[in-house]
Amino acid sequence: MESVEVLVAHIQGLFRSSDEVSQLHSLLKQSEDALRSHADRLVPFLSQIDPSIHTLGYLFLLEAYSSESISREETSGFLLSVVEFINSCSTEQIRLAPEKFISVCKIFKDQVMQLGVPMQGIAPMRMAIRKLQTSTEQLTTLHSDYLLLCLLAKCYKAGLSILDDDIFEVDHLRDHFLYCYYGGMINIGLKRFEKALECLHNAVTAPMTTLNAIAVEAYKKYILVSLILNGQVPSFPKYTSSAALRNLKSYTQPYVDLANSYARGKSSELEACVQTNQEKFQSDSNLGLVKQVLSSLYKHNIQRLTQTYLTLSLQDIANVAQLNSPKEAEMRVLQMIQDGEIFATINQKDGMVSFHEDPEQYKTCGMTEHIDFSIQRLMVLSKKLSSLDEHLSCDPTYLSKIGKERQRFDFDEFDSVPHKFM
Structure with a gap:
């Protein structure tokens, strides 16, 4: 020694x-x-x-x-x-x-x-x-x-x-995939679905030459969170890698089937799809999210009604949204009002629901501070991106690889990343 x-x-x-x-x-x-x-x-x-x-x-x-x-x-x-x-x-x-x-x-x-x-x-x-x-x-x-x-x-x-x-x-790119995937799971746990979707989006669309297991698992949750939050799954942006574009859906077929059933808006069909694939959802530890997807269908069906009607009876809402009773319709509408997902009042005397416009006038101190914070953050990000762009433009390795294909990567061709994630 x-x-x-x-x-x-x-x-x-x-x-x-x-x-x-x-x-x-x-x-x-x-x-x-x-x-x-x-x-x-x-x-x-x-x-x-x-x-x-x-x-x-x-x-x-x-x-x-x-x-x-x-x-x-x-x-x-x-x-x-x-x-x-x-x-x-x-x-x-x-x-x-x-x-x-x-x-x-x-x-x-x-x-x-x-x-x-x-x-x-x-x-x-x-x-x-x-x-x-x-x-x-x-x-x-x-x-x-x-x-x-x-x-x-x-x-x-x-x-x-x-x-x-x-x-x-x-x-290391693997660190990025894991960071985004675990970040998505943490935000799901906190029910911060917008942030969760941002993290999962970054994992699914990150550069990859071959499909990896982390991206596959991220895409499963990306489908589920998209349905819960927005009622639909967006198409892949153009900057998604060809490996993901070619293979992701084939590796996540039960989830793709779920999204297709959801799009048709029929709760019975969606429930049948969940039942058929329940074992797969369970083994993926996604059954809890799938149940939230099922519940969100009723919510999105009710939200669509606000775009067409000014007033509607609880019975009609129950019929259109495929709920069991006017009482269940009332409870769901009340919960959505409380969560700020719709703006409405219920007349319990005659069982009628009146839908209203968003009362936000965007002139309160809190809203002004939020807008100012978002603008300041965007300015910082813009400066950072400009600096990165300038650095890449002078990088000999990058220039030698991109060569004549640089014109293919015009920013106008790129789908925008959702800005709600700010």
Whole structure:
């Protein structure tokens, strides 16, 4: 063990100057094999190093220790060591060996999942992301791990702390797919269906040369959320990859059938489609969403009535919307009024419903603040896009690939991304 003891002495003897840290980094990389060969005996040495001062040395030892399987008896101590390290480590030093930091954090995530305590990993993983990021616009490989812990712990609101960031930098495409998919699930859990649809849309339409399983699962939920929110599934925008255009529907046929049944507006037909494919929906863990789709058909049938009639009896609403009774029609209309989905009044004396126009005049302080916030955000995004466009326009690799085909990518040809997601 003398070699490890000498290495620890070097770690303790070096401080935070850039030259010393650089020297230590070279020494640590040369010692990786030796550290891994003594992985099961590194714990006592970790206690001799201050992670806030000697972050880089501590990280190499901790990663080497975690490279071997960790016994159940050692798990508690390992988790405490990782939490302490994440909270106190130097941002500058971990960025010298980001792959080591990521490895430790992923093993930490795996351990809390195996113990069935995902909640314990949420705060440390959020801190790890912020320390690893160069800016909040960067998507790290830890983002999806963090969101997975939030999902498993059913702590959906914690996921919003990173989902509300605008992401412009993606290192690995798989991280993007998982981030969008898990983000969609978290927003579904919070019933933020507009945001969920935005996340799932980004997963389905992301560049891909071959279809991947994440995009397939995202498209299943994309269909269901689209039906719940808008009563229809939009066609693919033109910037969708050819791999997705060719294959997604064939891999999600029960969901496509559900959307087709929904479009015909008959509850009995939709219920039959759900019954036929119930086992598939159940195995995909989407049966709860499918039941919400079934319920939303009645809502959208009622909403269509507001576009045609000024007044209508509860009995007529029950007949047209295929509800069981005027009482059920009354309860659904009341719920929709409460949720702001329609504007109407019910005269219980004669059982008549009067439909009204949207009373919003767009002149309240709250609405003005909302519009101003949206405008400011769009201005920031516009500047960012202009900067990215300028950077790409000067990138030799991009220019050599695009060549004469550049004219094919005129922005006027692109379908717009829904702006309701702001």
